[in-house]
Amino acid sequence: MTLPDRIGTTRPRRIAVTVVAWLVAVLFALPLLWMLAGSFRTTSDIFTSVYPFNPHIFVPRTFTLENYTRLLSGPFGVSVFNSILVTAITVLVGLLLCAMAAFALAQLKFRGAGLVFAVIVLSFLIPFDAIAVPLASLFRDWGLANSYVGLILPGIVNGFAIFVLRQFFLGIPMELSEAARMDGLSWWGVFWRIYVPLSKPALIGAGFTLFLFQWGAYLWPLLIATRPDVMLGPIALSNLATAQGVDFGAIFAGAVLLTVVPLVLLVIFQRHFTASLASTGSKG
The missing domain is CATH 1.20.5 (Single alpha-helices involved in coiled-coils or other helix-helix interfaces)
Structure with missing residues (x-):
């Protein structure tokens, strides 16, 4: 042909x-x-x-902003702020911890590294909902119920994020870290000055994974944070449907508000996110 x-x-x-x-x-x-x-x-x-x-x-005959003004001026506005705060802290702290763990698994040769990595891979294959109820009981015993700490802790370490970052780190030539070590740079210096600047796509992908896990969480906030001042957006959205009736206008407005944030972030970082997933090959 x-x-x-x-x-x-x-x-x-x-x-x-x-x-x-x-x-x-x-x-x-x-x-x-x-x-x-x-x-x-x-x-x-x-x-x-x-x-x-x-x-x-799809095109309303008359537009009204009543649903948005009513939501943002009430408890739902506080819950959206809580979601933004909790998710931001989770991404920042979790990304640092996951990157450090991935760097150790990729570059530091220690006994049992393969077993540790296998446990991490296994951890993100187990649905979090399967352990949420007993874990919530432990958090209540520790006095972490109805607190930002209780909401943040389960999300700061994610097995899939560690897996993505480790696979990316394995693709960085070892000669870079060896040369840096010969020049007297510590392992922290190698991680912070060499690997982090070279890993922007992987860090964005891992950060987005942490973001989605925390932003869309429902069962865990429902179990651990029932007080209105620490309630997150998804729980406040479900509370708009009561036994007295369902305010569909407010529910639709709340769903739009909770959808806009991840949608905007995905549009902005889409190229980096897909690049990070493409890098998670079968490197040893």
Whole structure:
């Protein structure tokens, strides 16, 4: 087959794949667009345009910011601030600890390193929800219930983040650390001055993993933080549905607020995040 014939056969296939990809993306986006439109409607108007199908399902006839102003001026605004604070501390502290652990597993040769790494890999294969209830009981005994410390501690060390960083560190030539050590640089200096600057994509990917784990957590905050002043966003959002009724306008607005933050971060750091996942190969 000649080159022009090959190009002629691959072009329709590429167009078909692109069209299918766009259709799938639109199908995933439709519920989000309906939620976004519903957040600018009153509760009584949300379901008036659902049937029959018409453009007003996604474009409200009248816009209102009442849902957002009511949420942000009440307890939900405090819960969003708590989520931002807890997640930010988790990412900063957790990223440092995970990077240090990954560096030790990748560069420091010590007895039992393989076993330690196997335990870390096993840890992120076990769902956190399976141990959340007994762990919450321990935290209450330690006096960490209804505290920021209790919310942050389980999220600062993530097995998958350590795995991603270790695999990336293994791809950095050993000659760099050996030369630095010969020049008198300590292991901390090698880590901080050489490996951290070279690992921006992996650090962003690991940080995003920590962020998603903490930002979207529901069961753990529900078990450990029931006081309104330390309640996180997902719990406050679920509390908008009560036995007296469901305020769909407020729920849609709250869901939009909790979705915007990870969406913006993913758009900004998407290239680095995908690069970090691509680097997690089968390095020994």
